Amino acid sequence: MDTYNASDLPFPGNPVVPQMFDGGKVMRFQCHKGIACWNACCSNIDISLTPYDILRLKHRFEMSSGAFLQKYTVPYEMEQDSIAGVKLRPIANGTACQFMTAEGCSVYEDRPTACRYYPVALLSMRRQDEYTDRDSYALVKEEHCLGHNEPRQITIDEYRKEQGVVEYDELARGWRQLILKKKSSGPSVGKPSRRSRELFFMACYDLDRFRSFVVSEGFGELYDLNTKETIEILGDDTLLMLFGFRFLKQVLYGENTIPLKKHAADKRLKHYHERMQHMEREAAEKRAAELDGMYGDAND
Numbered sequence: 001m002d003t004y005n006a007s008d009l010p011f012p013g014n015p016v017v018p019q020m021f022d023g024g025k026v027m028r029f030q031c032h033k034g035i036a037c038w039n040a041c042c043s044n045i046d047i048s049l050t051p052y053d054i055l056r057l058k059h060r061f062e063m064s065s066g067a068f069l070q071k072y073t074v075p076y077e078m079e080q081d082s083i084a085g086v087k088l089r090p091i092a093n094g095t096a097c098q099f100m101t102a103e104g105c106s107v108y109e110d111r112p113t114a115c116r117y118y119p120v121a122l123l124s125m126r127r128q129d130e131y132t133d134r135d136s137y138a139l140v141k142e143e144h145c146l147g148h149n150e151p152r153q154i155t156i157d158e159y160r161k162e163q164g165v166v167e168y169d170e171l172a173r174g175w176r177q178l179i180l181k182k183k184s185s186g187p188s189v190g191k192p193s194r195r196s197r198e199l200f201f202m203a204c205y206d207l208d209r210f211r212s213f214v215v216s217e218g219f220g221e222l223y224d225l226n227t228k229e230t231i232e233i234l235g236d237d238t239l240l241m242l243f244g245f246r247f248l249k250q251v252l253y254g255e256n257t258i259p260l261k262k263h264a265a266d267k268r269l270k271h272y273h274e275r276m277q278h279m280e281r282e283a284a285e286k287r288a289a290e291l292d293g294m295y296g297d298a299n300d
């Protein structure tokens with residue numbers, strides 16, 4: 001079991017640090033039709049969606065990402081980090097999931113990651129002294145959920161496989177890394193610009209709009225993608241989504257993930273040098289003002 005500081009955990013304001021487990025943790029749990037609490041968990045939802053969750057559901061309904069987002073989701077901001085997130089929209093004037101039926105989940109094969117994980121919570125995090133993110137898990141025990149009283153014992157790793165969550169996690173890794181990077185950069189980096197937030201929303205959640213963006217003239221003038229790669233990305237939503245994460249690493253964090261056309265690369269280098277010079281000038285001016293203050297005080 002790992003221990004973390006409260007400040008490392010994605011539960012802001014919650015003074016209780018949950019127990020963190022690795023995948024080998026054995027839990028007692030089984031959910032099945034006929035259990036007395038059947039559908040209780042889907043009657044009062046708070047389900048955040050990953051980009052891959054949206055992709056699967058929009059395919060299921062054969063909808064565009066824009067139409068799906070409008071009908072089935074609500075946007076929100078993840079904590080105070082100003083990162084755009086998307087949640088499932090409950091039924092009108094209620095708290096139940098729109099996909100809940102008396103028989104159970106009507107989108108079961110494409111249900112979102114959070115539904116697959118329940119009653120386990122995935123906690124991706126990065127310690128300040130680490131360069132890579134690591135996954136830990138917490139167990140969620142809610143009074144209404146009677147699955148914890150069932151006799152079956154299963155490890156978290158086995159449960160993840162059983163629930164088909166491994167593929168979902170793999171395909172959401174790039175998105176989680178983007179969020180972790182923002183969280184670990186802390187408030188010093190400040191609130192991202194409106195433009196960055198819009199790009200993040202589009203590339204992560206509104207895939208069909210992102211596709212139009214990638215085929216736009218402006219994109220082609222800036223990025224040096226070869227024709228084969230472009231055709232592959234545009235013809236496959238999953239590849240397009242993964243490309244979106246690469247794109248965001250470049251535009252939000254300055255990583256060189258997509259080659260730029262020569263004139264764009266030169267312009268970017270020039271902009272970088274200008275910024276460095278500006279920062280050095282500012283630091284020198286600040287230092288001079290501090291020294292002025294010190295000697296000024298001493299001379300008084």
Ligand code: SF4
Pocket residue numbers: 041042045047097098099100101104105106107108111112115
């Ligand atoms: S998507 Fe399915 S499992 Fe998830 S809350 Fe809705 S009905 Fe329940």
Ligand code: SF4
Pocket residue numbers: 030031032035037038039040041042118144145146147148
């Ligand atoms: S056992 Fe838990 S997960 Fe299963 S239906 Fe009941 S409340 Fe939902």
